[in-house]
Amino acid sequence: MLKRYLPILTWLPHYTRRLAGADLLAGVIVSIMVIPQSLAYALLAGLPAVVGLYASILPLLAYTLLGTSRTLAVGPVAIIALMTGAALSGVATPGTPEYLQAALVLSLLSGLMLTAMGLLRLGFFANFLSHPVIAGFLSASAVLIAASQAAHLLGIEASGFTALALVASLAGELGQTHGPTLLMGLGCLAFLVGIRQFGKRAFMAMGLPAGFAALLTRTGPVIAVIVTTLLSWQLELAERGVAVIGAVPGGLPPLTLPPLEVPLWQRLLVPALLISVVGFVESISMAQMLAAKRRERISPNQELVGLGGANVAAAFTGGMPVTGGLSRTVINFESGARTPMAGLFAALGIAAVTLALTPLLHHLPIATLAATITVSILTLVDIPLVRQTWRYSRSDFSAMAVTIALTLVEGVEAGIISGVALSIGLFLYRTSRPHSALVGRIEGTEHFRSVHRHQTETVSHLAMLRIDESLYFANARYLEDTLYALVASRPELDHVVLICxxxxxxxxSALESLEAINARLQDSSVTLHLAEVKGPVMDRLKHSDFLDDLTGRVFLSTYAAWVELKRQSDEAR
Amino acid sequence: MLKRYLPILTWLPHYTRRLAGADLLAGVIVSIMVIPQSLAYALLAGLPAVVGLYASILPLLAYTLLGTSRTLAVGPVAIIALMTGAALSGVATPGTPEYLQAALVLSLLSGLMLTAMGLLRLGFFANFLSHPVIAGFLSASAVLIAASQAAHLLGIEASGFTALALVASLAGELGQTHGPTLLMGLGCLAFLVGIRQFGKRAFMAMGLPAGFAALLTRTGPVIAVIVTTLLSWQLELAERGVAVIGAVPGGLPPLTLPPLEVPLWQRLLVPALLISVVGFVESISMAQMLAAKRRERISPNQELVGLGGANVAAAFTGGMPVTGGLSRTVINFESGARTPMAGLFAALGIAAVTLALTPLLHHLPIATLAATITVSILTLVDIPLVRQTWRYSRSDFSAMAVTIALTLVEGVEAGIISGVALSIGLFLYRTSRPHSALVGRIEGTEHFRSVHRHQTETVSHLAMLRIDESLYFANARYLEDTLYALVASRPELDHVVLICxxxxxxxxSALESLEAINARLQDSSVTLHLAEVKGPVMDRLKHSDFLDDLTGRVFLSTYAAWVELKRQSDEAR
Structure with missing residues (x-):
């Protein structure tokens, strides 16, 4: 029992020195690699850069205690940072203490929701985000993020959380483009794209093993940060108008208390829910993928608790909403992390940096961070998937298209809410008009196939209808329509068999419709039979009066129904 | 084409003198019978009694032109009147001109929505009201209506559209009970219940034919109205404090123009939608039932247009929202109506009454109308159905219970909205955890059954999983979980077959999950196969890359998969 809620108890007793060695190495690598993105995502959310570091310390410890994935690394991530910024800018002005406090409330709310969902075993909730909706949302968000970073690369100001607002704001300021910043930004972009595209092959050509080459490739952002910081320091770029991070307070994360203001909590309720669900979906898909690679298992409901704990920890240590991040997790995995202890080591590493090395970040150009965000975020724009979805299913495509359009035009919340509503609506619509087929016997066999698609043997007094969907309220009336139309069009009918x-x-609802159908067919002297009813469905029907009222029989197989009813019909003539 | 939108063209050319005779008789009977309820439902909605008459004239003509049911009679009905009252009292005070105008706007909005839904073929929309939700809603509304009528029977004032408000208001006024009114009300109640229970048998005992006896039984309200009006007139009951209808303006319905106030329209948008959908569901189920009895067909989408036209007509002639009413339709049907022309005759009859006979209604006691509403409405309270639903399905029961509870406590709108949301949510939840079964072969046969329920033959290197649900976004991840758990628990597995x-x-989404499953099983050197994939599903899959990537094969039957994979597995050893 205790182990279920504190997964650390399952692996800590078997923890060995060898595991510790692997985890320590991974932890050190992760703590260096994630510093640029932690700073960048805090800025993206409109928060001071150091908040990104704070959010990468205690939340990791909380997840180490509570999480079930061996390799997931939590911290600020791009999409959640964007959603955080959109939510916070609705309730406060960036740069004010209220804005920071609202970030704490958002983390706390999200943490409490995730934990509650986990304890109530509501992990299935996340399933209502269909893949096309998520993919559309991620692509559109990535475009929004890239647009917001473009301003930093150009050295101008731009604000807004919709494509329209961003483009308008960029266009208005374009004339103010700052040459040195642009140069620096483009240089970083070129370097980062280059190392991503050719790095691994180049390192392997130097004789390095594949795994190590891949890891080295990922040092791109760290190298960019170090090089541009040195440049900026030596050339005194800040004085030439290049925006830099500036003074970052040193020391451990502060202890913070999210303010208990009811109206603020109410206004952040929906954003917190969306952030929780989107963060969970992003995190769990990755955790599942990596667990499967090592034939490990994760528990989705306990993952909710783990992420919930991480967010609560963020709320009390000056942080921002966090979740399992794609790039930091991949780095962790590729660096050989074996248990969540790697997260603890990474947290210690980041804490050390926060404690002692923040003065070094003073000269780091913001354009460098913008370049790292842009390069990593644009991988989320998945055009081939849009094309594939179009080819595979128009209805999935339309959910995706609406999500993309509304995310861009109306913002992240409108986008995800309408995507979810539309995909649920379309699913219900599809199941509300179920496919059904009149079947006949393939002559000489016990097989029955659609009379429209195959050459079949039929009897004019007998109609056999195969229903290709569960029967529930949304399609119960449709079934009635279908059957009444059938009976009205074939006055010679004596028997109808529903193949289930x-x-x-x-x-x-469907049971009532079946009862109505049974009664009305009886009025028209047509007998209703069922065939191939599944065990659990039959068990259910036995709890109703339907089987007593049924004018016909329940046949085990379509063939049995055919033989019996054909015989009766032959005898009657 | 024209016939589709003007169904009158399909039957009018074949209209005969014999049909006209039948329709005329039915029309006359209906026009007399529906007067008491038309007055009563207008009062229930907080409107002047004469509005109920206005709403029973032109709307009938509109439906005669546009409707497809041969026997449906439209007009004010109890539930819609209750919903109308609840909606209007949110935007105006009963008795004011604004209240009357809001009623026109509500009718117009509802008429436009119904027409639009019909033209856009959105009739399926109504299917999302599941039977348990409708039944629960009707039962709870009936209780609310009966409680509101109790005040009229006691001769006291009570107001409110929730059970709590009504009970509190009744309890506070109970001391003011007016003896003569109560006596009159109880007398009417006893008479109406008596004639309902024993009337038909008594008339048949007198030697009358069954159909005529049934019709006579239905004259109860008309007799009650005539007798109590005469009593009230002769005994001058109004002067003794018995509430009567009072002066009813004579003359034809006025031409009215719903006011074009945008904020009012906005506030009535949701109520109008709910009234439209509930009214449509009530009307269509009845129309379908009666059409089936005569092996006729109705068109649900054209029915929307017909009801839409009726409501638009009501909006422009001083009316209120209308729909196909249960009791007026049954009277129409039992009186032998053969075509919608009966509606036209009924409209003419009611117009004649409105034109000339309204002075006779002056002394009609309101308690009489309250008694007729109470007796007819309480038949909607369906306790056995609640019990049956509990027995048949806990999840349907919970949707019903929530609908009943919220309708009583929070009012009609909250009740129906939460009922619909919950039933959709529960359906999605159920399909999000689909039943699946590991199957084995029934020895010596080609049949495969669950290994847990039957004695079956299995092979340790082969797992065959039958999935008992369509695969879509809400259960895609669950399928992944199931399969990864299966593979993790059986390290000796070589082949997995999904039986579809x-x-x-x-x-x-499910396709992506299948692709992920395929890839991850490949990582674990397990081959994935499919079996018994349906034609339309297979057509779809051919539009994706999945079949190319699939590590295994698609078998036509489970047996074919078994034979082939067992052979491979035997050879490998």
Missing amino acids: SAVNLIDA | SAVNLIDA
């Missing part, structure tokens, strides 16, 4: 091989559920 | 006989749909 694909019916996994008959809910109370 | 009950899979009617694989959406883009």
